[in-house]
Amino acid sequence: MINLYDNAFLEPILLNDLNEKWKRCARRIIISTTLSKSGHPGGSLSSLHTLISLYAVMKHDPEDLMFAERDRLILSIGHISPAVYSVLAEYGYFDEEDFFLGFRRAGHVFSGHVEMDVPGVEWNTGNLGQGLSVGSGVALSLRLKGIASKVFVHMGDGEQQKGQIAEARRFAAKYKLSNLVGIIDRNFLQIGGNTEEVMPTNIREEYLAAGWNVRYVPFGHDFSQILSAFKDIFIEYEPSERPTVLVMRTVMGHGVSIMENKAKYHGSVLSVDDAKATLKELGFAPEELDYWIERRNREDLAPKKYIHIDSLYPEILTGSPRLYTIDKKTDCRSAYGEALKDLAVANNIENLPKITGFSCDLETSVKMQGFRFICPYCFFEAGIQEHHAATAAGAMSREGLVTFFSTFGVFAVNETANQHRLNDQNKANLKIVSTHLGLDVGEDGPTHQAIDYIGIMQNIPGFSIIMPADANQTDRVIRYIASKKGNFFVGMGRSLLPTITKEDGVTPFYDLEYVFEPGKLDFLRTGDTATIISYGTILTNVMEAYKLLLIEGIKVTVVNAASISPIDRKTIINIAKNQPLLTVEDHFTHTGLGAIIKSIMAEEMISQKIKSLGVTKYGGSGKPQDLYALQGLDPKSIATELKRLITK
């Protein structure tokens, strides 16, 4: 394990060693980027002294990547991958040869923006502005697990413009994350030129206004200054209740005369000749570049896989399911809240919790207040800061904590889709439980009605999509997803719903024997004329339509497709081969379940009558049932469409 910070600050031998390390790493940055003919050498050199120093003082171990007490580095500016890979090679994480031959090359792990398939990398980044949120989530997780290690987040100065960073700053200050250390590479250059011309940002004032410690390093290419700042972090600031940011005044391209202080080298590389001149300037033989070019051009290079940092997931007790009888209507939100409480009771032993939750100023609406009451230390109120909350929750979900993120659909899906996309690329284990989906939102109107949650979430392929239809199914689904690794999206509406029953009209369909199974359709009723496939809130209207049709002597099959992704392809094919199909959803028809089923039918060359009912335009502001009626989704309209389908 490498861990020098407790005794080695400012020792002359160390400084000398760091300078030698710098030369070797600078050489790697030049060689790798010129070899790949693309990449970001300027910012890599700007941050290089900092990264070398950081790995000298952090607790980390190339032989044991995931030891629990390691300090963490979240690299928010993923594009300075040449610097990161160079430093990781320097500290023994892999051979530089692999990096040189595989950098920015299809099939290889050494991507243009850092990815965790590379040993030592904690989190894939690339989209700017998310790193401080990741660091907050990890820092909170370490605290919950009683681990005293630090979390460093290395950021750019241009990146400070992203609003998500303002959100993360406030959150970290609110939760007194003294184990969180931001580092800003302040070189005053971004792609478009000088940061103060592109978008003036008073970085230090902004962090001060948010209640952070701010430490300025006047020259971020002087190891003494950098180590002195780290000493403050590790020793002086220890009892602090504030997060700290180090602002490192640096120079883009520092140490390479051709590149110094030129915005151009943010994203362009040295020519072979310039690279050779630079290698010479650094004290290396220029000819070695030819050697690497020749080797890289050979076509027999096989991509390597490495042991890398991966997510943790705990064993979860799912508790005893709750049964909701027909006596009263229940909203799925409340069933979620109750199940979450049960999970907390079953799994959250004080000082060693397993279940955590995030919300965004909607705790009561999303029914997390019971969970909060039981585990106040596991519930995180992120304020009206959804981008930050989505990312921080995603980061926590990889640290061995089963993390629930709940807010309205418009915020859980539409506003934060790109944050969840990065969570997904990081193989997080996030449980998004989104309430207030569809026209069922009602009076709050179109800005608050997510009518495209499947259409959006199915573009984030690692997320399963589950839409329970009543309180009983919700209860089982929540327990199920808590016990499973991976990303899940569970969606629900706002209204109270009747308990779905068996044909007898009394026994709950989703009884205590029921176990949720992904990719399984549930046959609620079986008829001989046509099949209605639906899910979620609107299934209640379908069940009403079923009754209306029955009065007219038409008995239809009613199927609940709670598992939208994965979908039960085989059963859908069987249904479509045998009966006309009506799909009904509180969702855009052209991007929802109807479209998924039609794709399957076309692929299977099935010619069958099918009609999709759903939302076809933005909703209005009014009672849900009135809004449904305006778009033909009331029980009577559904029944009418079914009759039209079977008679035409």
Added chain:
Amino acid sequence: MINLYDNAFLEPILLNDLNEKWKRCARRIIISTTLSKSGHPGGSLSSLHTLISLYAVMKHDPEDLMFAERDRLILSIGHISPAVYSVLAEYGYFDEEDFFLGFRRAGHVFSGHVEMDVPGVEWNTGNLGQGLSVGSGVALSLRLKGIASKVFVHMGDGEQQKGQIAEARRFAAKYKLSNLVGIIDRNFLQIGGNTEEVMPTNIREEYLAAGWNVRYVPFGHDFSQILSAFKDIFIEYEPSERPTVLVMRTVMGHGVSIMENKAKYHGSVLSVDDAKATLKELGFAPEELDYWIERRNREDLAPKKYIHIDSLYPEILTGSPRLYTIDKKTDCRSAYGEALKDLAVANNIENLPKITGFSCDLETSVKMQGFRFICPYCFFEAGIQEHHAATAAGAMSREGLVTFFSTFGVFAVNETANQHRLNDQNKANLKIVSTHLGLDVGEDGPTHQAIDYIGIMQNIPGFSIIMPADANQTDRVIRYIASKKGNFFVGMGRSLLPTITKEDGVTPFYDLEYVFEPGKLDFLRTGDTATIISYGTILTNVMEAYKLLLIEGIKVTVVNAASISPIDRKTIINIAKNQPLLTVEDHFTHTGLGAIIKSIMAEEMISQKIKSLGVTKYGGSGKPQDLYALQGLDPKSIATELKRLITK
């Protein structure tokens, strides 16, 4: 026209009048929310003094809603609609009766969150944090048009937590928007309780750090104090180069003893009894509530339509198309940049520009530098602040300026989808031209590769989706969308592409005669065995596959579907009835063009062989053609799949 600000400050008669207005408006807030049984009365009362004062000093005219010199109010906290509608009724925009009977009622315009269908409302809001960006876009537009009016943005204090506001603050300061005035209703309560417990925010320090004038109003329920602050705004601060924020210290529920300072009344309403007691407290007859309840319960109420504020759109000269010959490859990005320059030359007369552009620190990559050079005053560099930029550009596009918003697909689509959704609900005229779509992004890797742009954008139904296949088509498409009202998404990749030719291999297919037509498929080649439908960058690989197949004696039809939405349904039906189909796209197969075509086939009960090639998992970091090969999208794989399709 109502416009008192030049002579009426602090006159006792006015103050008396305002107090009377307050009583009448408070009455309306109570009646409307109790009638609808839902809504936000607490925040409405918190902001009521401010709104009444604002309409007393702003230039506005209920008889001429859209007169150019009006001052604007953007209401960022859309949920205080009861206050807004009450004040608008007070100032003669509509009858209070319509509001009482239609508030939060399906089919009526008086939505729970303000919408521009209501006379006097400038912008639909509801999702918090977007208003200051809207105001920035409008303020910039007014300046470009030489109009000296002011833009007020009324915000909440909880809302200040949203990162997008930090972005808007910096942008407004950078562009010295002294005509922009933020107003913050500082009542220290949000849904979750005290703002300082939910998420501590040093509001005034944050605005100061961003370089704003900050004016504090110690008691925002005293008309004298409020008018005095407005006097500063209109008179004292006039020569300022800074935007100004007024922080109004207020009390939630002020003036109604049952509600004062209770977070509960953020989103819940008074019972009939409490409402009656409150009417009495305000000096009105409690019985009138019964009258309104009775009237509202009658079922014969027909929704009314009103004249309302709508978007402006100028006449645009499209200039002379440019022809790209087969001599060299051109990227669509560059063709976009050239067309945009031409549009600027043809339409942007100094002091009266019509074409504007926004980018986010990627000006050169998205090829806007030529446009910027010609019209520096029409180009807005928003920094790495995509959420703000998307909203500000959307707002500007409604002010009679044809506004282009360009950045990489991941930022133009994935990161900002919810901002564009609100633009769409506001019937904006935004031209999103997104570069760097698909695996074609190459070495920057999966975080930077948008592979779901159709899957996402088709959930925002007002946006047309157009994917040109070469430089010539791009040129015509850009000119076309500039000349048309409405929202457009035009997407392209990164690579240089050959010019698509006619069968002779020499003449450009999209020649000078070509006119882009929405909803039209282009037959590039006609064969007798099968049809390949494709679009955008990957069409180049399809054309190569076409040649490979031709060598083997297989002649296929090749169709370019540049217009994805609207789609040429009729032609797709014809094709599908006659030939096996292969769809090829640099996009997820399950949410892209392939899925759209399959839906059409299933709806039309067409049983035909179809295979969809496309992206099936996140891409890697490498050369685009290598990434294509890894997912079976290279010319050879396409040809092989086609053969498999026609032989199986």
